[in-house]
Amino acid sequence: MTRDPAVVGTMSDDDHAPDHGNAQNFNMGILPSLVGFNLRRAQVAVFQDFATSLQSYRITPGQFGVMTIIQCNPGLNQTRLGEAMGVDRSTVVAVIDRLESRRLVRRAPSESDRRSYALHLSDEGTSLMTELNPIVRAHDRRMASRLSREETAALNRLLARLAAS
Amino acid sequence: MTRDPAVVGTMSDDDHAPDHGNAQNFNMGILPSLVGFNLRRAQVAVFQDFATSLQSYRITPGQFGVMTIIQCNPGLNQTRLGEAMGVDRSTVVAVIDRLESRRLVRRAPSESDRRSYALHLSDEGTSLMTELNPIVRAHDRRMASRLSREETAALNRLLARLAAS
DNA sequence: TATTGTTATACTCTATAACTATA
């Protein structure tokens, strides 16, 4: 047996890995060298802070995103919302179902195309967003406060290039 | 009415936002300025490439992470695996159930503590990981190829600092 | 008393395939 499990996947040619801190006392193998893994860990941390910051509102990051897009593009239909969010039409159905059942979003009949709905925030949805926006901004500033302003800008640019598929 | 929906949440004091490209023709409001949002978009892109690269294996990024940690820390129990992954013990149960039902992971009785299991990869799991590792590395290099080597290193460092909660 | 794994329960997110109404 030439294989020592504790060494499988250990850093070798990959010097661009953080390799410290994340999970104490565990050998994480190849993982810390993978952009996808670091992305996931960062996102988990950010999402948990988001959830804590907004726990009394029971709004997920995805729902906040959907409501923001509807607010900024009132009247758009579900298919285009899916495009904006990068998810399938069928996924949008359940998301809107949930928000509509909480009276935060309305499905209005489209005037130009009877197959589709025009999505709008309800009055409650609009005032909820007014309440939520400063909280979300504060949450994001708290997250970003671990980085300098320049680092935050650099991070957002790098992430955008990664996302530009 | 002083509120124009198309302007709600528009960039103002936040100059550290990418603001271009991501979703064509949609006003994304505050979203492009949020680290959490850019994180999510980047992760979606990376995960989709991961899924495409490994579609014939039906392995998710999370499952690959779990199998890597088990391979590098053979015999660890579910609670410590949960700590390493940053998820609850109850979440680990279902994850291991799935991998065990596919005969990739084994729950062996712990010799020191009869409450817990010692987790190991099966032989199939080990050889699957041998097959997967170069594919995952290639996938990650393809993702990171949108950035220079220095940028990738910087990104990983920034993400690690964000994740260090 | 505390910990490990489990179950029950619930919520969210995601996609594919097939269907309907409409374009």
Place this chain on the structure above:
DNA sequence: TATAGTTATAGAGTATAACAATA
């Protein structure tokens, strides 16, 4: 033919609360 929304179905991930076995 193509598109918008839907449903059925499936899989994955996540957590809380309570429980039995064990420490």
